Amino acid sequence: MQKQIITLVALTLFSYFSFAQRKILNPAYEFRNTGVSEISRIEIKKNETRLWVHCTFLPGWWMKFEKQTxxxxxxxxxxxxxxxxxxxxxxxxxxPASGDSTFILVFPPLPRGSQTIDYGEGEKTLIYGISLNQKRKAIPQPDSVPASVEEWLNAELEKSKKKTPVDYSSPEFFSRDTARLVGYIKGYDQRAGFSTGIVYASNDLTDEDFPTVISIHEDGRFEANIPMSHPKYTYLVMADRTIPFYLEPGRSLSMVLNWEEFLTADRLRNQRNTFKDIVFGGPLARVNGDLMSAALLPPDYDSFKKLVKTLAPADFKVRQMQYWKEAEEKLKRSLKEKKISPQAEKILSNEVMISNASYMFDYLMDRKYQATVDTGNAILKIRENLDYYDFMKLIPLDDPTLLATSSFGTFINRFEFANPFKGSFRISVITSPDKSFGQYLFTELGLKPTVQDKNFLKLEQEVLKKLGTNLTKEETDKMMKDFEVQSKLFYERYKQHNEGYKTKYLKKPENTSVMLAKKGWAYKDSVLNTDFRLQPGLVYQIAKVRSLEFTFEQVKDKDAARAYLTAFEDGITHPFLLSEAERMFYQAYPSVAKTAYDLPQGKAADVFRKIIEPHKGKTLIVDCWGIFCGPCIASIRHFKESRHKYKNNGSFEFIFITAENESPLNKYDEFVKEQELANTYRLSSDDYLYLRELFKFNGIPKYILVGKDGKILNDDFEMHNFESEVGKFIAQKSN
Structure with a gap:
């Protein structure tokens, strides 16, 4: 009996010490989310656990092991x-230059009997199921698509409305239709931390956004239906990785991705388009394969930023035009070596033109900002000459296929806000009231002016006369300062009559916005001809149609808008653009007036409904933001005083929504504390993407106005109107 007890104790001690002093080399694991770190060795000791973490990363780039590792x-x-x-x-x-290093991390001892461990940082697990059993074999990565998935992909492709690529020379190039994207990620695991992707779809003809969520199934299959108006070389985003693809209205495309390429992209963070192991299917498979294998001259953004501050416009133009030429020559050499589809060749040729033209505009835009920061930089004070814009003559501005490039959206935006056009935004329509405030008070209302009133009215006339004379700055400043004091006293005495006067005589005529729009485009037409020396071709007409949404927002009178559009359409020659202009009109002025609407059924609405439900009974101003979004941060800071002023008002509340991937936890916590934000929600990236799709926004900040009953009052609320609108929110409390 004693011998058995001794044997049992010995076995127990052996088991304990063998666990407490175990070494595992290159342990197997179940799944990993990192392309940077691998565990090469584990030592399990009685008082600690040691991990050898081998990191492969970009030479000269830094990494960090945080306290939350x-x-x-x-x-x-x-x-x-x-x-x-x-x-x-x-x-x-x-x-180091080798791009790899090994670090030994020391953790507390593991619980006895542990079979596997997970390794991670902060909120994210990087490697799952690391085996503590040396004999366990590594799980092989899948190298083929399961038969059931292959069958599903083929069935989805068979549903495609159109079985062949569009003929670029046919009218069918433009077509409002839905495109279908389906695919599969080899090696995907739910523990990857995401179950959605997104396509930031947009209509470049009208400047409308249609972000579309890609649903990823548990087995790695994914799918999305994307609204389109023309062929487009675009991209999807999954796990913060960008993957380009080409799609056409009415067609279907399948993509088989490899999880290992997501890890490669994580490691090679300085490179774009690292995904090269993609198998495409469907009528657009060849075009996509050709585009994936193309070798374009990549832009050098670091050099570009330096040139903005060191080269004058004329010198930058010489350099950029040379770069443009080299990019075209490289593409030509590549096309000689490999025969590709006509569509891919056209897209790539246009991509070189449009992206380089965009850099020419970006240079001017960036230097304008830099001039406000580096105020002593003489280079930044040099204005460009009009011949700077000669590069526009190299672009076939009547060619619809320009829209198929990934860069067209940026290009058209830069073009429509180019410096020569800026004068159109300074045009004003001046209207004089039929009566002055003084005439309204003392003639129409029959009030009796006091001595002070008579002195002020006399001073007012003197000021108007003297403003047209050659006064010195000092004389003008003194005169206006005295007038301002007297004016404030006068208007304070009669403030009870101010609203009546404004209502009767200062009401803006309904067609002021129409007049501004007409004058603005007349100005731009002249600039296009005299400064750019271009004809009003397709690209210019697209810029005009893109302006309609804003114009219609300003013009409240439907008949005035209809008259404006009828005259406006005289300058639009392309049939599809005309149809888009008409669609925008009927969208802005529906036969049944727009009212508050209920949230639809579905995943996206459920996410939003869960957020607003606890606040039912109050009007909500919802702010979708991100910590790295400059305008978002500026707006939140700007309204800090307003939030304090209306805190606990009982009528309305501010709601703040961001995403985990757009607002890292430490920075998020710091900012929320700094701004004393209440009602803040930090969603998973999946849930946030659903909100993008629900409210159709690619950019942030985005503001949504929600009624007391949970209905959407305005899904594109303009926050700069807050102070003028806040009275309505408070008034609703008693309703």
Whole structure:
């Protein structure tokens, strides 16, 4: 009996010490989310756990092991890093020229009996199911598509309305229709941390956004229906990785991706379009394969930023035109070596033109900003000459296929806001009231002016006369200062009559916005001809149609808008553009007036409904933002005082929504504390993408106005109108 007890104790001690002093080399794992880190060795000791983390990253780039770096055994608690070798916790570690280094991370001891561990940082697990059993074999990566998935892909492609690519020379190039995207990710696991992707779809003809969520199934299949108006070389985003593809209205495309390429993209963060192991299917497979294998001269953004501050416009133009020429020559050499489809060749040729033309505009736009920062830089004070814009003559501006490029949206935006056109935004329509405020008070209302009133009215006439004379700046300043004091006193005395006067005599005529739009385009027409020396071809007509949404927002009178559009359409020759202009009109002025609407059924609405439900009974101003969005941050800071002013008002509340991937937790927490934000929601990237699709926004900030009953009052609220609208929110409390 004693011998048996001794044997049992010995076995127990052996088991304990063998676990407590175990070494595992190149342990197998179940799934990983990182292309940078791998575990090459684990040492399990009685008082600590040591991990050898081998990192492969970009030479000269830095990485960091944060205090929240952890390991976790099974469903147990996270064990956070204690210390490390070959680096310091929470300190930037720059990668050597070789691009790889190994770090030893020290954690608390693991619970006895642990079979696997997870490894991660902060909120994210990087490697799942790391085996503590040396004998366990690594799980092989899938190298083929399961038969059931292949069958599904083929069935989806068979549903395609159109079985062949569009003829670029046919009228069918433009067509409002839905395109179908389906695919599969080899090696996908739900633990990847995302179950959606997104296509930032847009209509470049009208400047409308239609972000479309890509639903990813548990087995790695994905699908989306994308609204389109013409062929487009665009991209999808999954796990913050950008993957280009080409699609046409009415066609279907399948894509088989490889999870290993997501990891490669994570490691090669300085490169675009690293996805090269994609198998395409459907009528557009060849075009996509050709575009994927193309070798365009990549832009050098770092050099571009330096040139903005160091080269005058004429010098930059010489350099950029040379770069443009080299890019075209490289493409020509590539096309000689490999025969590709006519569509792909056209897209690539246009891409070189449109992207380089966009850089020419970007240079001017960036230097305008830099001039406000680097005020002493003499280079930034040099204005461009009109011949700077000669590059526009190299572009076939009547060619519809320009719209198939990925860069056209940027190009048309830069063109329509180019410096020579800026004068159109300074045009004003001046209208004089039939009566002055003084005439309204003392003639129409019959009030008796006091001595002070008579003195002020006399001063007013003197000021109007003297403003047209050659007064010095000092004399003008003194005169206006005295007038301002007297004016304030006068209007304060009769403030009870101010609203009546404004209503009767200062009401803007309904067609003021129409007049502004007409004058603005007359100005631009002249600039196009005299400064750009271009004809009003397709691209210019597109710029005109893109302006309609804003014009219709300003013009409240449907008949005035109809008259404006009828005259406007005289300058539009393309049939599809005319149909789009008409669609925009009927969308802006529906036969049944727009009213508050209920949220639809579906995943996206469920996400939003869950957020607003606790606040029912109050009007809500919902702010969709991100920590790296400059305008978002500026707006939130600007309205901090207003939030304090109306805190606990009982009528309305501010709601703030951001995404985990757009607002890292530490920065998010700091900003929320700084701005004293209440009602803040930090959603998963999946849920946030659904909101983008629901409210059709590609850019942020985005503001949504929600009624007390949960109905959407305005899904594109203009926050600069807050102060003028806030009275309505408070008034609704008693309703």
């Amino acid at each position: 952890f390991i976790k055994a099974g469903s147990g608690e996270k064990l956070f890093i204690r210390s490390m070798e070959n680096g310091e916790i929470d300190k930037e570690i720059y990668m």
